[in-house]
Amino acid sequence: MLSPRSLLIRGMLVGLAAGVLAFVFAYLVGESPIDAAIAFEEAHADPAAAGEPALVSRTVQSTVGLLTATLIYGVALGGIFSMAFAAAYGRLGQLGPRATAALVALAGFVVVALVPFLKYPANPPATGSEDTIGRRTSLYFLMLVIALASLALAIYIGRSQVARFGLWNAAIIAAGAFVAVIVVAHVLLPSIEEIPEGFSPIVLWNFRLASLGTQVVVWTALGLGLGAVVERSLRREAVLTASA
């Protein structure tokens, strides 16, 4: 049987690899819209603040800094993802480790990345006011908490309806409940509209696409990576028990 401890370690190692891939994608696709946004920021900056020396150079920010961020992010998500996998494995009918990991990663992407993004999308530098950072942070995390709570609700509803409607229809009912709660939350929560006048919509679009793409890379790597790692170790274990 799988041990939670070894799953956590494997999840974090797979997360480290996912972080490397995320860095490669983010560096290649995301840095050019960030540079464009910073150029806009400098062109519209308060002349009094323009003379300030940068604490960390742009080169460091876009390489070692970005890599550090994606690695920590990957390890953190990999750890919690492996625990979600540990909870789901063996509880989804006959689904094996690879299918379970893929399904949990898909759910993770939708709940942790896509749903908050659709309400409060990622923004390039220079597009948010310093004064509203508190409000924007609270709303973003509130949306994330609502998404996680909706997932818990959907799982509860799905499990309670399986006996009556069967697995497929219960899953549809659960997904429908999730979408309904998320739509209501998206309508009720206030929107944030702080993009300054004259900011290129193309830069904004490219940046957001790069951000969403980075999330797709992270979650795909986590799902496929952990599934493959667990499958391999279970097969090895099965061979050992059979030959013992």
Place this chain on the structure above:
Amino acid sequence: MSSISSSATPRPAIQPVAIPWRQLQPWLLFGAVLAIGLLYFVGTEQGVFHLIGGSSVHEFVHDGRHLLGFPCH
């Protein structure tokens, strides 16, 4: 949902066995706390809250913070 299948015929596929909740719970909690701690440093340290003075952490992970979708400036 758990099924105890009679293993009269050897199956090529591995039978998925769930980890008992009692064994899983402390690890779930540990994993969640660890993840939140790490994500805090990438995502919000020196934004709304400051555990460390200055803005070196914020500046260092700044590109990642924006690209990973955390609210920033």
